[in-house]
Amino acid sequence: MRFFEFKTPRKTMLEAKGMFGRLAGDPYKNANGKTAELVQVVAFPDATQGQFEDAKARDEAIKQFEEEHKMEMHGAKIEWVNQPNAGTLAFGIAQLQDSDGQHIYWGRYLRQVGADLMGVWDNKQIPAGWALMTKSSQKLNIGLDPQTLIRSDRRFKGSEDIIRTVESNLPDEYKNVLTEALKDSAQGKLAEFPGQWDKQEAIRDYFGEIMGPIAMIGGAVKGQADDARNQLADGQNWRDMEVFWPMSKNYNLVDSVFIAGNGQKIGISSKGGQGASASAKNIYDAAVKAEKEGNTELLEESKFTVEIVEAISKYQATVAPFVLGKRFKLIDDATEEEIKGYMKAGKRDLEGISSKCEKLLEPFNVQLETVGFNAGYALVSALAKLIAKEVNANPEFSKGAIALLNQSSIIQLYTKLGKRGEDAVVNSFEAVYPPNFQGSIELDGSKNYYSSRIGGKFSFKFKK
DSSP, rough: OOOOOOOOOOOOOOGGGGGGOOOOOOOEEETSSSEEEEEEEEEEEEETTOOOOHHHHHHHHHHHHHHTTTHHHTOOOOEEOOOOOTOOOOOEEEEEEETSOOOEEEEESSSOOSSOOSSOOOOOSSSTEEESSHHHHHHHHHHHSSSHHHHOOOEEEEEHHHHHHHHSOOOEEEEEEHHHHHHHTTTTTTEEEEOOOOGHHHIIIIIIIHHHHHHHHTTTOOOOHHHHHHHHHHTTOOSEEEEOOOOSSGGOOOOOEEOTTTSSSEEEEESSOOOOOOOHHHHHHHHHHHHHOOOOOHHHTHHHHHHHHHHHHOOTTHHHHHHHHTTTOOOHHHHHHHHHHHHHHTTTTTTTHHHHHHHHTTSOOOOOSSTTOOHHHHHHHHHHHHHHHHHSHHHHHHHHHHHHTTTTTEEEEEEEEEEEEOOEEEEEOEEEEOOOOOSSSEEEESSSSSSBBOOOOOOOEEOO
């Protein structure tokens, strides 16, 4: 049960994925001024076992871990962020190294360990006094995002109920200023934030996801927003539609959704900074829209793209690589069964694997010492990367993905802030419809497929 340090390339991560989605080197800071960097986060037992037989076996495993790491821990214990009970028969350990070179260990009791650990350990569930210090996390720590201020997927009609809900969840120090900003937005006025210029990024990037739709309801957003309303909602006013904020990151590009009387869902992609990444759902939903509208020309032009995103959307994260792997003749049925067998058995080495499996791993530097290493997961990870390489080598994929997104039922809503002394002020809201996604889109096979677990489905990334 030894830890092995690893190095992970830096890249943007969705904060919502939690501690198991964090990367080596992510910075933390304590209220006392001490800083630390994450080394790694692992779970016990592995996904094939799922959980320990009972609480006694779990506690014995923890004792064994602390005994094996007593030199690095200098007599200290794991600092737990929750209390165990009879049902928490697994646990996760986060290892950090502080500015003095000392190792710190945080623990969280879990019900069980599965292939997908994203979201089971929230970023905020860390010992008191510590805070994640990535740029996006610092903005999130202010608590101005819909997940903090709306808290549910429930549908609202009109702005009054939305404002009441947000006001009840706002921190006291922001309650008056931000509530007034929403009330102004609901009346079609451009909001002001006295003395809040130092918070302007959080206001624009997170609070804007709530303020923008309210401004649309209040009539402050015209132009192409009206074009979308007329085309998609038969001219129905925004104030007469229902609106909700998805709590799940499955929506990715979409931060809020209006539902028209004709049943049409109109996604709002709120823009402040760089915006979110696309998902298979975004692209597949756009293909479904094209099919409903009888846009056979677009579907024919994006045939390859639709084939890929349909497989990713319809199949589980553990299944899609096998479906696409056989599509590109990277594996056959026998190799699929071999890999699945290794996943189930929790094979920890590469001894005795077939020549076809050896070929899958050949381009990659496999680290057998990775904590929780599973030969099956390693092979799926390799397969996912090879699939992405095949897909991205065909320029038709990116071309089709961009074309589909640009005819989707999405409004890109830009919140433009300006500075007046120390005040942040809304200069304008600018709506773009049809959406105007630019650059290229690539399939990413490395983000969620690891040699120790499967963290989620294939992802996509925009490239300019």
